[in-house]
Amino acid sequence: MSKIKKSSNNNIHDNFFKSLFSVKENLEDLLKGSLPKEVLQGLKTDTLEYDPTEYVDQELAPYFKDISCNVKYGYSNIKISLLYEHKSYPDKNIHLQLLRYILNVWENQAANKQELTPVITMVFYHGNRKWTDAGFVKNVPEELKRFIPLFDYALFDTKDIEDHAIIQHFKRPSVKVAVWFMKRSDNLIGFIQSNPDLARDMFRQIEQIDTNIFQKIALYLYKVSGVEPDKIDEIMETISPKAKDAFSQAADELRQWGYNKGIKQTAINMINKGYSDEQIAEITHIDMKQIHKLRSDNSH
Template sequence: MSEIVDKDLINSHDKFFKSLFSRKEAVSEFVAKILPSPVADKLDTDTLVLDSNEYIDKKLKTHFSDVVYRCAYHTDKEEAVPIKISLLFEHKSYPESHPHLQLLRYLLNIWETQKKQKEAFTPVIPIIFYHGMPVWHKKPLDDYFSTSDEYLQQFMPRFDYLLVDTKQYEDAIFKELNTLELQMGMLIMKNIFQTETMLQKFAYIFSEIEALLATEKGRHYFESIATYLYYNTNLTTETLVEKMNTVSAQAKDTFVSTAMRLEKRGEERGIEKEKNIVALSMLREGIADSLIKKCTQITTEQLSRLKRQLTTDS
């Protein structure tokens, strides 16, 4: 029997990544201090503008989610040319064996969009953000092919990507970041899969929590942190509340209110899930729509969605 999946749980890594890198000030410092200097030195971060277009198609959704910016790049001839910076979050949390194949599709999606919108084609710098535990061994596209014949090289695609593997950075590098959202976000994402390490580093990660909570923007971001920790650690709510209380009473209170809201939402979705399961069963039995809605209290829109799901599953 088909089940309705808890999308908050599945997409929580993506949401946290996007909540962080949709902030221009965070991306600006990320570019300046985390990316290799040959790239960072040529990017004019004052010109960063968030791109609202969608470039991730259905096939790519199983691999990446993205945050894209337009930016000016200063060439060796001191010309400012427009480019795109694509921050691609690898959300399966284990290495891709052939990332260039997904990236090639992704780049084509960008250029196809520019073609449809009658825009000039722009270079794209793909940056894969990875925070999984297995080591990501980056290799060039040429290694995919068994031949190194010089003549054949002209018929093969040639492009690369930047890899930001959080495990390859010392905590101190992230701790030195001035943007508190970026500082805490990077440290949390680096350590999220290591429960004991997270506990040991809790005070270190949140040492500047009071400064973050001093602004409305910071308080809003901390709710994203609380949600991310709630869904993605093996720690109980009680343990997280206790740890938060050791760093800040305000942080504890915010975490408690966020956890209560998430638990209530989970209960409500549990009820909705049961309703959907019953409705799906009734649909399979050919029971009239009016009776299904009366028995389960679901809306016409919900019933239509379940019918589409049933068609897809079959």
């Protein structure tokens, strides 16, 4: 299967968005809570299959990160694409960008000898400015409309949903916490401090979140807040001892992961510089078996 060129954007929000909603169950929950009701009525969400292909090309990379899935709508096959909007403000050329994106999907389907399917695009936006839509081609006479590719898109603007309503709006705890964090990402820790009751209600969801997913959520909080982990621990203690313990444990695991990654990279660098296994073991304290594996992997 041919692959569209991937975006190289390593933005904190992009990575969090991608890692969370690439999980089929999280994507399904977000779509159920965000798509128009008339669309959901015909959507057979039990047929949803995650599509790992990225349809964002170099031209679209500054604007979007995408996640797609294939699903049945009645008896028809359709594709739904969730596009995370990079910018903190709406782009007046959103229709041109989405049209290019849809064309990328269709070109990929054609190249793989697949039937062209309807593509529903949904824009995930959590910017500070109010989302405005300038429209596409304006003032088109009725007799010319058939020559214009008129289409719509769904919009999920985090500002349109109240913080306290997020808990009822979605079913999966990981989606509830993640959407809330992204909604308040510009001052997440400050908002938690100012709204302890809301934070307690939200953090009650933590116990139901898979450990791997919670680590991604915790990492997002530490990165996006820019606050020292010890300070975050103090704040969490005032909110909930359980929340403090959960985030502290995640922070320790993330620190250990970073430490181990650094030690591993040091060993690889030493291998490349010609150090012996004994020298590497003495400096890094990595056991011989792992050093032999690193040396073998590095020689391929």
